[in-house]
Amino acid sequence: MCECANTSCSDPITLARSEYEAVRGDGSTFAIVAGHEIEEAETVVEQHQHYCVVRKIEHARKVAQEMDPRKH
Numbered sequence: 001m002c003e004c005a006n007t008s009c010s011d012p013i014t015l016a017r018s019e020y021e022a023v024r025g026d027g028s029t030f031a032i033v034a035g036h037e038i039e040e041a042e043t044v045v046e047q048h049q050h051y052c053v054v055r056k057i058e059h060a061r062k063v064a065q066e067m068d069p070r071k072h
Helices: 017-024 058-067
Strands: 029-032 042-047 052-056
Touching (some): 052 058
């Protein structure tokens, strides 16, 4: 599922488990549907055929890293 900031979004995305693990290996990066990025809070760092990768910036990055369940 899309990991955009819109809590009501349930758009599906297609990526291999290894691709997902690579994206989420950094607590500030997320896989989203293209066009779902929020320019004030994140930057597109990769574009793929079926999804984009965004990196949270500034305050949003700090919050994302603090809430990363992989680090707890």
